[in-house]
Amino acid sequence: MAEARRLERARTALRWLLAAAFFFVGIAHIRSPGGFLAITPPWVPWPREVIFATGVCEIAGALALLNRRLRRIAGIMLAAYAVCVFPANIRHAVEHIAIGGTRLGWWYHGPRLAFQPVIVWWALFAGGVMDWPFGRRRRSA
Template identity: 60%
Template sequence: MTDGNQKQGRWRSFFRWLLALIYLVAGIAHIRSPAGFLAITPDWVPFPKQVILFTGMAEIAGAIGLLIPPKLVPGLRYAAGIGLALYAFCVYPANVNHAINNIAINGETASWIYHGPRLAFQPVFIWWALIAGDVIDWPFGRKRP
């Protein structure tokens, strides 16, 4: 492995761990404090309490899946990357609902200074999950033997 590939590998590992930590914390928050998530869940979502619980468990499972080495459980990191990317795609309507309807959480509403970047960053979370799960290489483009 060349120096550039080792450096790239360290960065990928760092960002994989960071994303796993973000999803682990978010998953725990979904389970421990669901009220804010319930508030922004669109009305058309069936069984919202169960959905919030399930999404928290999915985030935790995805975070763990990103961290288990592929040699230990082949395909798990890949599946976790796809699962977290799909998760980030599926929760986007809740983020839009929160922004468009200016829903207060804990009595506080957020401005577009919060909502704008949050909505714009969602595709980055999708991409990040795919990179962390070794599903895609772009823009890193590993050289394969």
């Protein structure tokens, strides 16, 4: 029982941290889209509108993650979102795109790309979709 409480405390802390991160990045997408536009792949239609919509989705997902009724779907949707934006992260790295006049090297891009699957897991864990690797998720009766 104590282990279950520790797991839920960790999940709660990670949920709030992830929600804060998505919330603030969502605001950045809306207020300062230039850097995001620079790394958006050319095959994305209406890039400015897509960047705005992704900001709205990040903010909505962050708020939903903090709502008990919406938490599970928010975790799933934020995980899917993290998968969908991965091509922009790859483009940023491979094409050495400067943002604000700054080119970031592989010291940034390597860990950033490697961390993307962690963000997917984090959203699913914070949303209560899964417990892995900490245990099996119990089905409710």
